[in-house]
Structure formats: structure tokens, C-alpha cells
Amino acid sequence: MWQQPTSLFTDHYELTMLQASLHSGAAHRPSVFEAFARRLPEGRRYGVLAGTGRILEGLKNFHFDDEQLRFLSDTKVVDATTIKYLENFAFSGNIHGYAEGEIYFPYSPVMILESTFAEACVLETFILSALNHDSAIASAASRMIAAAGARPCIEMGSRRTHEESAVAAARAAIIAGFDSTSNLEAGHRYGLKTVGTAAHSFTLLHDSERAAFEAQVASMGVGTALLVDTYDVEAGVRTAVQVAGPELGAVRLDSGDLVEQARWVRTLLDDLGNENTRIMVTSDLDEYAIAALGSAPVDSYGVGTSLVTGSGHPTASMVYKLVSRRDDSGNFVDVAKAAKNKVSVGGRKYAVRRLNERNRATEELIGVGELPAPDANDRPLLNTFVTNGELDTDFIGAGAVRRAAQRHTDSIQEMPSSSRRLQRGEPVIPTRFIDSF
Amino acid sequence: MWQQPTSLFTDHYELTMLQASLHSGAAHRPSVFEAFARRLPEGRRYGVLAGTGRILEGLKNFHFDDEQLRFLSDTKVVDATTIKYLENFAFSGNIHGYAEGEIYFPYSPVMILESTFAEACVLETFILSALNHDSAIASAASRMIAAAGARPCIEMGSRRTHEESAVAAARAAIIAGFDSTSNLEAGHRYGLKTVGTAAHSFTLLHDSERAAFEAQVASMGVGTALLVDTYDVEAGVRTAVQVAGPELGAVRLDSGDLVEQARWVRTLLDDLGNENTRIMVTSDLDEYAIAALGSAPVDSYGVGTSLVTGSGHPTASMVYKLVSRRDDSGNFVDVAKAAKNKVSVGGRKYAVRRLNERNRATEELIGVGELPAPDANDRPLLNTFVTNGELDTDFIGAGAVRRAAQRHTDSIQEMPSSSRRLQRGEPVIPTRFIDSF
Known part of the structure; x- marks a missing residue:
């Protein structure tokens, strides 16, 4: 997919944090990072997760070649010790998360990384870019599909957004139920049906x-x-x-x-x-x-500008937070920022969707540190994408897009019918933490 | 910059139009296409053009290699005659336009292509993607710079937008006056100052x-x-x-x-x-x-989400219209769509900014078919980027970003001081057509 390294799709401070933590030794502390959204865009009843497959594809090319290292060294972004660390960079931890196409709610732990602080820190910007963009598009697209009923929707917004965003937007739209796209590169990369x-x-x-x-x-x-x-x-x-x-x-x-x-x-x-x-x-x-x-x-709708700009919400406001890390005595410590206006919950999360006897979703249950006590109708939400650096290829490529579209259809079926209302409202099911607040 | 062909950043219909026009013979008619915005985002007083340098860089890689051709052929997007045409595709016409960093107004002809219909048609989507995204970011960034006065602004929105949009957004922000960016890939590609x-x-x-x-x-x-x-x-x-x-x-x-x-x-x-x-x-x-x-x-502002999403206006609503083409008798015919709610003006455009004796802008003058009659203080707005397929390299790369930032500073200086007001209002100078309506 990417022919060049993806490693510089990264904020400068990720690498200065790496440098400082290599210096203090804390870089190697086993850590848990979590991506989640504190809220949905105002009035939206659910969000649709997308971008996971693109992250996993990009992860394969997330390494620092001579050219990247020369740039970082010449411009003094980081010191020689850090360059040496980056020479051998390859993610060797675990990545879990919600399936692409899955519905999410406030605080749903849509992606969880278990690795050293260093490895997860360096990936932060790239992960958030893909999740925030692609989920914004998929979330808007899903509402359009709800409004269109049985009539097909065609994605045709390429000209209204950056040329690479356009490819990702087409992919996200198909995951959320669009029939086809006008974007040829999206057709080429992901085997999507193109029309025009x-x-x-x-x-x-x-x-x-x-x-x-x-x-x-x-x-x-x-x-x-x-x-x-x-x-x-x-x-x-x-x-x-x-x-x-x-x-x-x-x-x-x-x-x-x-x-x-x-x-x-x-x-x-x-x-x-x-x-x-x-x-x-x-x-x-x-x-x-x-x-x-x-x-x-x-008979059919062609949708452009509004789709590729997220229909008023061009970014999904996902954040990526350190929630737990080991200290020098070998114990994991849950951590969270204390700022008043930004609630975060420390600790490794587990998540299930609780369903009633008619298989309708009633709650998003999030366990802190352990799985919520099981109920017969719980549907587990976390998948394992990467194990000790080894990628499960089911989650990338054209096949992953098809499976994500199916996942989305199934998840929508499971939602209360009020999820299909366009009017502003609260999230269609509540998020509840277990063993926390 | 791009290591792969940019040719599939294209809507399917550009190639079906190519096929049908090759079939009718009209594909080879000399034509003039024009990119412009019918309006500014509501309440905005000016727009800032960006994306030109990226288009010109992408143009160098806008060709169809075996892989692209095989995709188009296997998926039956176009027929064998069209594949044959695309095998040798290289833009051989002229491209004129406003300098990157220049201020624009409704109907400013920010980019003009003179070529066969076929060549300009195939480039449409890619050109609009870059202009619409990058101009949206630059236009928002310029208002932030006006609000910040002498204090530096730092672009740090990468995580809130697609990873490649983030690079283009950083570039556009610098053009509009930002001091630096957090985006390392933008630093790498364009020699921008990165911080964090x-x-x-x-x-x-x-x-x-x-x-x-x-x-x-x-x-x-x-x-x-x-x-x-x-x-x-x-x-x-x-x-x-x-x-x-x-x-x-x-x-x-x-x-x-x-x-x-x-x-x-x-x-x-x-x-x-x-x-x-x-x-x-x-x-x-x-x-x-x-x-x-x-x-x-x-002392300084770090700006993220709002910048990379265009502060409420994530796309610049630029369109790309055929405005003139030769008929079989050898005469150029001005053309425009007749739809009531979408005004277009046919004919090749010329543009100057009229300044008063204190070098303040008073009007955007657009000549149809010829340059407006000159006034001592007119500043010509059109540059020639490409001549018979030959690119003027002054308009690409790191040097182009520096020159675009200078152009923007100079153009802002020339504007009435009301341009720096954040309140909603009309465009700060009117657009006037000469020899038209």
C-alpha cells in the first residue's frame, strides 16, 4: 500500500519524548496506551470506527530508513542515541481493538497498544491521524445510509478533499455501507467498485x-x-x-x-x-x-462534499492516552491526567456490548483491568490485530474492507431503531464502566 | 515528492469522458479549463490560494504505468483505445494561475489550463483535490495569523486529519504565516521548521x-x-x-x-x-x-484541530470548468452551463488587482478574453507555471513554499485593514468582470 516509510507521519514531540525517556530509562517501561473518544460529535447517536486496516498496513512500513534518519540527524530533531534506537525500530508489542466497521460510543477503547512506552509513543500521531479521519467519514456515511434506506449511495467527493484523504474516505464510505465510489485509486488499492x-x-x-x-x-x-x-x-x-x-x-x-x-x-x-x-x-x-x-x-444518491468532510464533523476527536505502565518494582500502575475538563480513566480496558434477549444492544460495558462479569448475551468487542509484532493479515487489504462492511451491517442491526434517527440526541446506548466510577 | 504515479487520484468519470470524447473525436479539441470559487465560505473576507506547488509536483508523476493501465483494463473502466491513449499520457499544454499564497476572491481565475480537452479533463480531480484542501487550510491559517498579531503560531494538528493531509496542511499553514509545524514529514519534504x-x-x-x-x-x-x-x-x-x-x-x-x-x-x-x-x-x-x-x-499559540479542518470550512469549494474550446471550423467558442443557481462565465480569463495611489487593493478585475485595460497601479495576478508541458521549477519544492509565504505577506499588506477583522462580512474588495455582465 505505502511504498515509502510511514514513520515521519509523526509529531516532532513523539521523538523528543523518546529521546528524553531513553535518557531517563523510562522508555523501556512496559506500557498500555488506549485510543478512545471522550464524546461523540454533538447530537450524534453513535460513531463508526474506521482506519484500523490502514493503520495495520502502515505499520508494516513504519520504519526509519537512511533517508529518514539523515533528516532527523541533520535537523537535530533527536540525538545520536535516539537515532541508534530508531535504526532498528519495529513494533514488537500487541495491538487489540474494536473491529473496523464496529460502532463505538464515548470511552469505547477502540484501540489498545501493549508495548514499551517508546514503541507506542512513536506510533501515536499516525494512529490518531488514521482513526480520526476515517472514523469521521464512516460515521457521517452511516447516517447517510440510514437516510437513504434501500437506495444505493455512491461516494463522489474526491475533488473536495486532499487526494490521499479521498482514497481513505472512499474506503471508509464503503465500510459504512456505500455501494461504490468514483475514486479510481481507491478501486485500485482496495478492490472497490468504481463508477462514473x-x-x-x-x-x-x-x-x-x-x-x-x-x-x-x-x-x-x-x-x-x-x-x-x-x-x-x-x-x-x-x-x-x-x-x-x-x-x-x-x-x-x-x-x-x-x-x-x-x-x-x-x-x-x-x-x-x-x-x-x-x-x-x-x-x-x-x-x-x-x-x-x-x-x-x-433511484440513487451521489454524495460528495458532505461525506468527505464528515458532514460538519471532519474529525472524530479520538485521543491516545497512556493508561497504565510498569514501575521499577515491576508493578503496573494505572495513570490518568488530572485536568478538570478532560476526564480520562486509567487502567487497561476490556469491552463488551451487552445485548437483551432479542439481541438488541443495551449497554457498552467497559471493564477496567478485567473483563466485565459475563452475561449470556454479551458480545466481546476487542480483537487482537498484532501479537508480539506479528500482524494478523485478516485485518488488512481488500478482504478487510469487505469484512468491515459486514461488521458494520451486523452492528447496526443490533442497535435500537432510534440509532437511525437523524435528529440530535444522546448516544443510543450508554457507556458504563465496571469497577471504576 | 510522490514516488508513485498520481494518475489514479482521479474520478472514474474523467476517464469515461475521455473514452467517449476519443470516440467522437472531440477529445483533441483545444480547450480552456478554469479553476475558481463561486463564493468564499460564508462571512469570510478573502481566501488564500494554496496547493499549486503540490499540483505541479504531482504533475511530474501524472502518468499511467503498467500497473495503473492493467487496473483500468481489468476492471473495464475504459476501452482499449483509451488505454492506448493513456499509455503515452503526459500533459503538454500550458498552466497559468495565481501565485501560491496569493489572496483570491469569488471568480478569481486561480488556475487556467490550455490544452486539449482530453489532457485537462484527466487532470481535473487531482487539481481540485489539492486546491480545495490546501486553500481551505491556508485561508483559515491566515485569519489565525491576523488574530495572533506579532505572536508566533505553531501548526500541530497532524493527529486530527489524514496523515497525508497533515503534511499538506502544515505546508499550507506555513504559507499563510505560521512559524513552524510539529509534522516531521512536512519538515522533511519541504524544509519546514519543526518543533515539539x-x-x-x-x-x-x-x-x-x-x-x-x-x-x-x-x-x-x-x-x-x-x-x-x-x-x-x-x-x-x-x-x-x-x-x-x-x-x-x-x-x-x-x-x-x-x-x-x-x-x-x-x-x-x-x-x-x-x-x-x-x-x-x-x-x-x-x-x-x-x-x-x-x-x-x-508568547505563542499551538493550533491543531481548527487549523487542519479549515476552522469550520474544510474545503474551499473550488470548481473546474470548461470555459472555451475550439470547434471544427477552428474558432474558439466560449461555453458555460446554463443552470440557474450556479453562475459560470465562459471565456478565457485575465486578472489584475487594481490598487489605489497608496497601493491598497480596491478591486479584483477580471477580463474575459483579454486583459483589462491597464492602469498604472494594476498588479497582474496570473503567472505561467507550465509552457507546452515544461514546468517552471521556481514554483515547486522548498523554495516555492518560502516564496509563497512572502507572496502572502505582501498580498495581505496590500489589502484594506478590514481584511483582518474576524467578524463575518463581505469580501474585502469586489470582483468586477470587464466586457461581460
């Missing part, structure tokens, strides 16, 4: 709308989707049907009042004998616009 | 705050910045001064009421004889929080 037909420029390039439609149909067949709103929509639809005939695949509407337009375009298509021609809409949709189109005769 | 010291985990790792401070000072010297709010801030400051002495470089505050805290921490530091120890604040700052800290005795 034509833009307004294609129509404007030709001497007339008719000439453009003829060119598209001649090249791509009558099953293609024709964009009918470059000039006049009604004339566009009539021309599309004349050119492609009754087997025209779809028309795309990209501007104007989509609810009203979809209605009369549907009637017009039916009157022209094109009952099987679908209507795709694509103009600045978000979950609310999708919901508003629920009663309109629309 | 320690997080709460470093304190929690050690047996006491004192032990942590001693470790940091022993390794990094007394000039370092100590994070004093892991437990009790007052005790933290006292311990920091005891450990590092009068030459302690800085203390960092990352939580609580920063205005009030900065005041008494300053008094405490002064009372302890540490008049030269600086105060750095870093807790979820945006331009408004920075402005609110204006009267507090703060």
Missing part, C-alpha cells in the same frame, strides 16, 4: 447536447447515465431518450430543486416509455437532503 | 512530575518547554522552575481557562525570577480563541 459517466464539460465540449449524448451512448452503450441539466432539463431528458431509446440506463440531475424535478422527470420518462430509466441525484447532498428526497422517485 | 517537546504521557510515564521534568531537562536542556498541567498547574510551574532554573525556555498550558491561567502563571513565573520563561498555549485554539487571548501574557 460524464460531467457538464463533456456536454459543453460538443457542438450540442445531442452530439454529446450521441458520443457518450456510441462509446458506452445505452445503459449509461446521461447528465441532463447542462441547459434545459426537460429538453435534456427528451434528447436523452431520443438518443438512447427505451433502454437508457439513467439520467443524472445535479442542480435545482431535486424533489420537484425528480417528480416531473419521472413522469416525463414514464410518458416517453422509459419506465426502467433510473434517476440519480448528486447536488450537494447530505443526510438531511437524502432524507428529504425519501418520497421523491429517486 | 512533550505530552502528558511523558509525565505520567515517570514516577512523578519532577522526575519527568528532570528527564526532559537532562536530555534537552533548560531551554525546553515543560508541560505543566498534568496535575496541578501551580505546583507544575514551581517544580518546572526548581528543576530548570531561571533559564527555563517555556511552560505549556493545554487545558482550563487559558486567559486567567496565563495571567497568574506569568505573575508566578516573574515572582520566581523567570521573567524570560515564555508561555505557550495549545488547547483547542481557533482564530476567535487566539483573539480572545490577545490581552493575556501569552
Whole structure:
């Protein structure tokens, strides 16, 4: 996936902390770090975890080659002892966490690292970047899927975000239930289905709308989707049907009042004998616009800006905290910052989702230091991704994306139906700590 | 910069349009495409252009190797004729545009491509991704710099955004006036100054705050910045001064009421004889929080989440439109979509910034088809980046970032002082088309 080392996707202070802790000797203390979100974005009822597979893929390339070491040495980011440590850097600990596609709530321990302080510290920035970005997109995408019901959603926001974020956003959208993406690199890397037909420029390039439609149909067949709103929509639809005939695949509407337009375009298509021609809409949709189109005769939604920017919440506010570490007498000590406005809970966490007799989720149970006492219907939430530095390859690549999408579908099924409401509200199930506060 | 081809950072439909236009022959029509924003984010008074250098760097690797072609062929994205065209793809046209770091307004033609339809079409997604992301960050960053006045701002948002967006965000922040970044890869790629010291985990790792401070000072010297709010801030400051002495470089505050805290921490530091120890604040700052800290005795601002997410506007809403193309009789025809709610102006654009006798900007003048009639104080805004496929290397690499930062400083100087107001308002100068509407 990554062809270059991922090791410099890292904040400067991770390496200065490494240097200082190598100096004090504390660098080698066995430690437990935990990634979690203190809260969901305001009014959201659940979050969707994504990014895990990308982290594990990036971990394979998280090493410091000569070029990276020369940079760190030339710019005096760290001293010679630290350079020497980084020369041999390879994560040798354990990584546990929620499956990608899983739903999470405040304080869900979505990723847990067990390693020396040094190893977990150096990985912090990269882990948070992937979790915060990808989970923000997946969380927004899942709400759009809820709003769309049975109609497919297509991810097409690449142009609205950084070119590499676009690839990750496409991947996260598919995990949360999108049907396909416009992003070719995402198709290439993760085996995702890609789709697309034509833009307004294609129509404007030709001497007339008719000439453009003829060119598209001649090249791509009558099953293609024709964009009918470059000039006049009604004339566009009539021309599309004349050119492609009754087997025209779809028309795309990209501007104007989509609810009203979809209605009369549907009637017009039916009157022209094109009952099987679908209507795709694509103009600045978000979950609310999708919901508003629920009663309109629309067949699919293309979603761009709002999806790739997390629909108002472009980052998931995950943090990564040291929660436990060994002292020199060999005992693990739970640790947490004391600041008043930022609650953290020290200690290694365990998590299950408690279900009722109808297999509906009722609580997110988090055990501190040990698993919550089991209940017949508990579903364990922690998986082991890495054991002593050895990666379980089930969690990376194209297969991992498919499994994550299935995990998401199953987890949504398990949620109370109120999870599908778009209105602002509390998390749909509460988080409860066991043996803590 | 990019070690792999950038050619698949592309929407599927760019290549299906290519295929259909190769089929109709229109692919080879000489064309003019233009990138611009129809509006600024609501209430913003100006935008800051960024991404140009990254586009030009990416253009060098925008080719289709065997692996990309095999993907496109295996997945049937395009037909054999199109694959053959892409085998030899290399942009051979011209690219003009606003300098990176330049201020822009609605309809400013920030990038103009002159080439065949085919060549400009294939580049669309990649160009928009870079412009939309990087300009969103630079535009937010510039407002933070205005709010901070003479105090330095440090970019530290990497963990809140995709790992590659983080690198581009650091670059954009520096262009808009930030002093430095925490992102090591950005330092590596673009020669940017990186900074950082320690997080709460470093304190929690050690047996006491004192032990942590001693470790940091022993390794990094007394000039370092100590994070004093892991437990009790007052005790933290006292311990920091005891450990590092009068030459302690800085203390960092990352939580609580920063205005009030900065005041008494300053008094405490002064009372302890540490008049030269600086105060750095870093807790979820945006331009408004920075402005609110204006009267507090703060020496520098570390900005994260808000910066890398564009402070409420994570994308710049740039579009990329075909504005003119040749027909078969050899004449250029201006073109524009007719949709009511999306105004576009056909025709090749030229742009100058009109200045008054005191060299203050008064208007963004855009000529359609020709340069606006010159005025002594006009400053031309279009540069030529690429000529017949040949890149002007002044616009890429570390040197380009430095020049872009200078360009931004100069352009801000030229703006009416109202540009520095944070309140919502209209664009600080109007955009006027010449020989058009």
C-alpha cells in the first residue's frame, strides 16, 4: 500500500519524548496506551470506527530508513542515541481493538497498544491521524445510509478533499455501507467498485447536447447515465431518450430543486416509455437532503462534499492516552491526567456490548483491568490485530474492507431503531464502566 | 515528492469522458479549463490560494504505468483505445494561475489550463483535490495569523486529519504565516521548521512530575518547554522552575481557562525570577480563541484541530470548468452551463488587482478574453507555471513554499485593514468582470 516509510507521519514531540525517556530509562517501561473518544460529535447517536486496516498496513512500513534518519540527524530533531534506537525500530508489542466497521460510543477503547512506552509513543500521531479521519467519514456515511434506506449511495467527493484523504474516505464510505465510489485509486488499492459517466464539460465540449449524448451512448452503450441539466432539463431528458431509446440506463440531475424535478422527470420518462430509466441525484447532498428526497422517485444518491468532510464533523476527536505502565518494582500502575475538563480513566480496558434477549444492544460495558462479569448475551468487542509484532493479515487489504462492511451491517442491526434517527440526541446506548466510577 | 504515479487520484468519470470524447473525436479539441470559487465560505473576507506547488509536483508523476493501465483494463473502466491513449499520457499544454499564497476572491481565475480537452479533463480531480484542501487550510491559517498579531503560531494538528493531509496542511499553514509545524514529514519534504517537546504521557510515564521534568531537562536542556498541567498547574510551574532554573525556555498550558491561567502563571513565573520563561498555549485554539487571548501574557499559540479542518470550512469549494474550446471550423467558442443557481462565465480569463495611489487593493478585475485595460497601479495576478508541458521549477519544492509565504505577506499588506477583522462580512474588495455582465 505505502511504498515509502510511514514513520515521519509523526509529531516532532513523539521523538523528543523518546529521546528524553531513553535518557531517563523510562522508555523501556512496559506500557498500555488506549485510543478512545471522550464524546461523540454533538447530537450524534453513535460513531463508526474506521482506519484500523490502514493503520495495520502502515505499520508494516513504519520504519526509519537512511533517508529518514539523515533528516532527523541533520535537523537535530533527536540525538545520536535516539537515532541508534530508531535504526532498528519495529513494533514488537500487541495491538487489540474494536473491529473496523464496529460502532463505538464515548470511552469505547477502540484501540489498545501493549508495548514499551517508546514503541507506542512513536506510533501515536499516525494512529490518531488514521482513526480520526476515517472514523469521521464512516460515521457521517452511516447516517447517510440510514437516510437513504434501500437506495444505493455512491461516494463522489474526491475533488473536495486532499487526494490521499479521498482514497481513505472512499474506503471508509464503503465500510459504512456505500455501494461504490468514483475514486479510481481507491478501486485500485482496495478492490472497490468504481463508477462514473460524464460531467457538464463533456456536454459543453460538443457542438450540442445531442452530439454529446450521441458520443457518450456510441462509446458506452445505452445503459449509461446521461447528465441532463447542462441547459434545459426537460429538453435534456427528451434528447436523452431520443438518443438512447427505451433502454437508457439513467439520467443524472445535479442542480435545482431535486424533489420537484425528480417528480416531473419521472413522469416525463414514464410518458416517453422509459419506465426502467433510473434517476440519480448528486447536488450537494447530505443526510438531511437524502432524507428529504425519501418520497421523491429517486433511484440513487451521489454524495460528495458532505461525506468527505464528515458532514460538519471532519474529525472524530479520538485521543491516545497512556493508561497504565510498569514501575521499577515491576508493578503496573494505572495513570490518568488530572485536568478538570478532560476526564480520562486509567487502567487497561476490556469491552463488551451487552445485548437483551432479542439481541438488541443495551449497554457498552467497559471493564477496567478485567473483563466485565459475563452475561449470556454479551458480545466481546476487542480483537487482537498484532501479537508480539506479528500482524494478523485478516485485518488488512481488500478482504478487510469487505469484512468491515459486514461488521458494520451486523452492528447496526443490533442497535435500537432510534440509532437511525437523524435528529440530535444522546448516544443510543450508554457507556458504563465496571469497577471504576 | 510522490514516488508513485498520481494518475489514479482521479474520478472514474474523467476517464469515461475521455473514452467517449476519443470516440467522437472531440477529445483533441483545444480547450480552456478554469479553476475558481463561486463564493468564499460564508462571512469570510478573502481566501488564500494554496496547493499549486503540490499540483505541479504531482504533475511530474501524472502518468499511467503498467500497473495503473492493467487496473483500468481489468476492471473495464475504459476501452482499449483509451488505454492506448493513456499509455503515452503526459500533459503538454500550458498552466497559468495565481501565485501560491496569493489572496483570491469569488471568480478569481486561480488556475487556467490550455490544452486539449482530453489532457485537462484527466487532470481535473487531482487539481481540485489539492486546491480545495490546501486553500481551505491556508485561508483559515491566515485569519489565525491576523488574530495572533506579532505572536508566533505553531501548526500541530497532524493527529486530527489524514496523515497525508497533515503534511499538506502544515505546508499550507506555513504559507499563510505560521512559524513552524510539529509534522516531521512536512519538515522533511519541504524544509519546514519543526518543533515539539512533550505530552502528558511523558509525565505520567515517570514516577512523578519532577522526575519527568528532570528527564526532559537532562536530555534537552533548560531551554525546553515543560508541560505543566498534568496535575496541578501551580505546583507544575514551581517544580518546572526548581528543576530548570531561571533559564527555563517555556511552560505549556493545554487545558482550563487559558486567559486567567496565563495571567497568574506569568505573575508566578516573574515572582520566581523567570521573567524570560515564555508561555505557550495549545488547547483547542481557533482564530476567535487566539483573539480572545490577545490581552493575556501569552508568547505563542499551538493550533491543531481548527487549523487542519479549515476552522469550520474544510474545503474551499473550488470548481473546474470548461470555459472555451475550439470547434471544427477552428474558432474558439466560449461555453458555460446554463443552470440557474450556479453562475459560470465562459471565456478565457485575465486578472489584475487594481490598487489605489497608496497601493491598497480596491478591486479584483477580471477580463474575459483579454486583459483589462491597464492602469498604472494594476498588479497582474496570473503567472505561467507550465509552457507546452515544461514546468517552471521556481514554483515547486522548498523554495516555492518560502516564496509563497512572502507572496502572502505582501498580498495581505496590500489589502484594506478590514481584511483582518474576524467578524463575518463581505469580501474585502469586489470582483468586477470587464466586457461581460
